[in-house]
Amino acid sequence: MNILFLIAASLFAAPLFFLVSKLNKNAAYVAYAAFQIFIFVYVFFWGGSGASYEVVGITGRLNFNFSMPPVNWFFASIVMLIISTTAVFMLPLKKSSVKVFLLSLVTAGAIGAVFSADFLTLMIFWEISTWASLILIIQDKEKSTREAIKYAAIAAVGSYSMLFAIFYMDSRLGTVEFSSVALKIESQPIGVQLTIFIALAVMVLAKMGTFPLHTWLRGSHSSAPDEFSPILSGGLTKLGGFLLFTMTIVFPSFKVFGKLPLFNGIPIVNYGFALLGGISIVVGTVMAIRMEDAKELIAFSTVSNSGYIVLALAIGGTYATAGGMMHILNHAMASAAMFMAIAAVAYRTKTTKMHEMGGLIMKMPVTFAVYLVAIISVAGIPPTSGFVSKWLIYQQLVQDGLPFLAFAAFFGSIGSFMYVFKPLAGIFLGQLKPEHEKVREAPLIMLAPMAFLTFLTVFWGVFPSNAIRSINRITESVGGGTVDVTFSRIVALTGEWDSVLVTTAFAIGFVISLLIFMRAKKARQVDLLDNYTGGDFLYTAELYHFSYRMYRPFDRLFEKWPSMENWLSSTSEKIKELGALFKAVFFNRNPQVYIALTVIVLLGAFWWLR
Secondary structure (H helix, E strand, C coil), X not given: CCHHHHHHHHHHHHHHHHHHHHHCHHHHHHHHHHHHHHHHHHHHHHCCCCCEEECCCCCCCCCCEEECCHHHHHHHHHHHHHHHHHHHHCCCCCCCHHHHHHHHHHHHHXXXXXXXXXXXXXXXXXXXXXXXXXXXXXXXXXXXXXXXHHHHHHHHHHHHHHHHHHXXXXXXXXXXXXXXXXXXXXXXXXXXXXXHHHHHHHHHHHHHCCCCCCCHHHHHHHHCCCCCHHHHHHHHHHHHHHHHHXXXXXXXXXXXXXXXXXXXXXXXXXXXXHHHHHHHHHHHHHHHHHCCEHHHHHHHHHHHHHHHHHHHHHHCCHHHHHHHHHHHHHXXXXXXXXXXXXXXXXXXXXXXXHHHCCCCCCCCHHHHHHHHHHHHHHHCCCCCHHHHHHHHHHHHHHHHCCHHHHHHHHHHHHHHHHHHHHHHHHHHCCCCCHHHCCCCCCCHHHHHHHHHHHHHHHHHHHCCHHHHHHHHHHHHHCCCCXXXXXXXXXXXXXXXXXXXXXXXXXXXXXXXXXXXXXXXXXXXXXXCCCCEECCEECCXXXXXXXXXXXXXXXXXXXXXXXCXXXXXXXXXXXXXXXXXXXXXXXXXXXXXXXHHHHHHHHHHHHHXXX
């Protein structure tokens, strides 16, 4: 079996699953899940053989090229891990023939993209996933069309930018293959290098949801079907990471722009790109804190964490590159687990508004545990994989002496404590709403993939050397440095990190805390409305729910911040007004208007030619 077989099978599977679903939707979804698991297992255990294939050519120089060196294997494994676990998770949810067809196309496009060895192949298969995703977003909610249009508009900005880069590379370099471009771009004039890099960077920012092209994430996640959000955030945004790695490490941009002015040893182009990553961290963190819908909150968390990846790979260096790649893995698992946990809650409560819930920890303890581990990882707390990735990034920031970027990274970590605690307190802690008295835990088929992602998050936090060795193979294959690791230790600039030792200390502390809690005097549990405040008895559950606008004093600080969403909305309104003007002038129902325009044009032409 080879790469082409997997891609062809994935493409043919989409209409096949659609036809099967017309007879039996459950059978089609089970077959879809089984197929995704098969692809993940095959890709993960097959590894990178480096095999390459060429198929039908478009021109004499443009062909579809596929390969699986270590970096392609790494991204393919991550994307298929998220898609396969989500395919199992979605089995109890609402099913439709269109959904299973579109989900299959998303998978086929993602597989072709991560196996690609040239920019044209990458873009074509990436667009298959993008357009399938676009239609998926509008499947469950009537008012999601506007958000889908926003998603399409931002995606189009990236796509046209990359399409320009492809034709420009073919014209100036005579190739669009990754390896060939990397060899030829160094000898090109700086104008050519900057044009290619900036055009590809726009695609990265648009597809990863990084500032300033992040505005599609909020609406797309809140509108998308609950079972698709884990794939959209955990899987498809990581395709942008694949392109980013190619631009910054494979080329490499440090060497390409090495003759330009340097900032603390970093080419000014790379630093500017990293700066956008730092701004994305801050903007995503602040906006996540302000959200009241759990899915919108996690969407802005993706904006923040995409910023970490852009920042890390843009500044380069051994630790930042390893940390950025590790964060791609970490955030894929954590964001997917968070979206699955919220989807499980919505499956039982029919809402994702945090202030409409509370006290679900007693009803859905496993879902609570999954969400808890995921947010610990996002916040960068040991013993999860999230700590490892951020710790490595901090090592590079300290070594290079980058104060603003270090502040942005630190701000994102501290701010993440605030926004991840909001759903924790609003959904799971506090007191149970009367209408949720009969809520039960999510079905076992939904809990299994959530638990699996949680296990991996902890496993790669306790034994990070397992993942870092794979990352070392990737960086070695492109001529980069490697991180010194042993069984449980990572050696870096500021010292060593012994994950097993720290995990043991955490476990001892947890046991001591548990013993104290078990022996301490217990508080008396009361009904939600069996209380009063300010001398008045509570008569509605909402009056007691402190999670609504939880951080209102913090929120006031940023109410008047400039907003990219508001600016883009205002710009779109002006474009609509301009369109209305053209429509009124050139498509007027009154024939006299056309006669007047004709006379004006003729008089103008006569004057010009006289």
